[in-house]
Amino acid sequence: MLRSLFTSTALALMGIPLLHAQQLAATPPMGWNSWNHFEARIDDQTVRQIADAMVSSGMRDAGYVYVNIDDTWQGARDTQGNIQSNARFPDMRALVDYVHAKGLKIGIYSSPGPKTCADFEGSYKHEEQDARTYAAWGIDYLKYDWCSAAKVYPRTDMPRVYKLMADALKATGRPIVFSLCQYGLDKVWEWGAQAGGNLWRTTGDISDKWASMQSIVSKQNGLEKYAGPGHWNDPDMLEVGNGGMTDTEYRTHMSLWCLLAAPLLAGNDLRSMTAATQAILTNREVIAIDRDALGRQGYRIAKDGANEVWAKPLSGGEWAVGLVNAGPETAKVTVRWKDFGLSGKHRVRDLWEHRDRGAHKDEFWYEVPAHGVVLLRIK
Numbered sequence: 001m002l003r004s005l006f007t008s009t010a011l012a013l014m015g016i017p018l019l020h021a022q023q024l025a026a027t028p029p030m031g032w033n034s035w036n037h038f039e040a041r042i043d044d045q046t047v048r049q050i051a052d053a054m055v056s057s058g059m060r061d062a063g064y065v066y067v068n069i070d071d072t073w074q075g076a077r078d079t080q081g082n083i084q085s086n087a088r089f090p091d092m093r094a095l096v097d098y099v100h101a102k103g104l105k106i107g108i109y110s111s112p113g114p115k116t117c118a119d120f121e122g123s124y125k126h127e128e129q130d131a132r133t134y135a136a137w138g139i140d141y142l143k144y145d146w147c148s149a150a151k152v153y154p155r156t157d158m159p160r161v162y163k164l165m166a167d168a169l170k171a172t173g174r175p176i177v178f179s180l181c182q183y184g185l186d187k188v189w190e191w192g193a194q195a196g197g198n199l200w201r202t203t204g205d206i207s208d209k210w211a212s213m214q215s216i217v218s219k220q221n222g223l224e225k226y227a228g229p230g231h232w233n234d235p236d237m238l239e240v241g242n243g244g245m246t247d248t249e250y251r252t253h254m255s256l257w258c259l260l261a262a263p264l265l266a267g268n269d270l271r272s273m274t275a276a277t278q279a280i281l282t283n284r285e286v287i288a289i290d291r292d293a294l295g296r297q298g299y300r301i302a303k304d305g306a307n308e309v310w311a312k313p314l315s316g317g318e319w320a321v322g323l324v325n326a327g328p329e330t331a332k333v334t335v336r337w338k339d340f341g342l343s344g345k346h347r348v349r350d351l352w353e354h355r356d357r358g359a360h361k362d363e364f365w366y367e368v369p370a371h372g373v374v375l376l377r378i379k
């Protein structure tokens with residue numbers, strides 16, 4: 001403890017820039033966000049109830065900690081230019097205190113442009129002032145969404161504009177996770193970390209449909225080298241439990257997000273989720289893949305028609321492997337150890353079934369249902 005304290009102080013004095021980010025998001029951030037389910041129908045009361053449900057459902061104890069308010073909380077600025085919340089959020093500081101008292105953290109949303117995507121007040125020309133307001137309220141996470149910034153800045157300014165807010169957040173002295181949302185434009189993965197991002201969206205918005213989820217997954221392979229502790233690729237928030245996919249499909253969605261070391265931000269109504277949804281979101285063996293200390297993002301090691309095999313290196317020389325059947329019929333999907341550099345006999349554990357499947361030489365196969373997954377830990 002003493003040694004690690006000394007080390008981080010020494011590194012801070014030396015000005016090592018990534019340290020701040022690593023401490024903030026050493027593993028991909030986990031929590032909940034209001035947008036996917038509630039969109040503009042979000043208010044103080046609902047956020048409090050979600051925080052309650054995050055605790056009572058076991059989500060908090062499974063690792064979900066951020067309660068993030070997305071777009072539509074903003075009101076007008078006061079005469080000094082300070083941003084205020086609107087009538088649906090009568091007292092932001094009190095709401096923050098309520099969420100913190102549950103052992104949770106809280107996030108908020110803005111845009112570098114004059115207006116957010118839903119046409120509410122953005123942070124344009126108020127960056128430092130807004131960062132100070134968020135810190136004074138006790139905010140722990142900011143999602144910063146490009147939106148109308150396109151009208152006031154050339155695209156080439158994007159890294160500078162994001163860094164402006166990253167620096168403003170750092171200057172407050174409060175650790176605030178910084179989430180870049182610009183839909184993957186201009187290969188953000190190449191510069192997002194330098195612009196101060198702890199995570200950056202890699203694609204356009206997800207919707208609660210198998211095709212949308214699949215299309216996002218198809219754009220992630222190859223981005224793995226850009227992710228690591230403190231700076232993550234973000235394939236967008238989870239749709240698990242929102243009703244547009246089957247539970248089998250939601251298990252595939254959750255498994256792929258964990259293989260991708262993606263931020264896990266639940267996007268459903270936690271107050272009324274089914275037991276199946278709760279089980280998908282809180283499976284600790286599955287979550288452990290996402291949060292593995294090595295901090296490596298997985299990649300596709302084999303593709304044969306609609307069958308895909310994804311693998312993620314884990315600490316201790318173990319691997320997570322997902323056998324995905326994206327096709328319409330049950331199919332046999334095989335993983336070959338040599339496709340990710342292993343040989344000989346390895347023990348296999350099934351993480352959705354919570355069962356050991358014995359030791360296998362060279363390969364392992366499964367009959368995987370349509371749109372389903374088998375998620376394994378290989379030891």
Ligand code: GLA
Pocket residue numbers: 035070071116117118145181204205
């Ligand atoms: C954009 C973002 C979404 C959400 C909305 C809010 O579309 O990509 O995630 O934040 O704006 O208006």
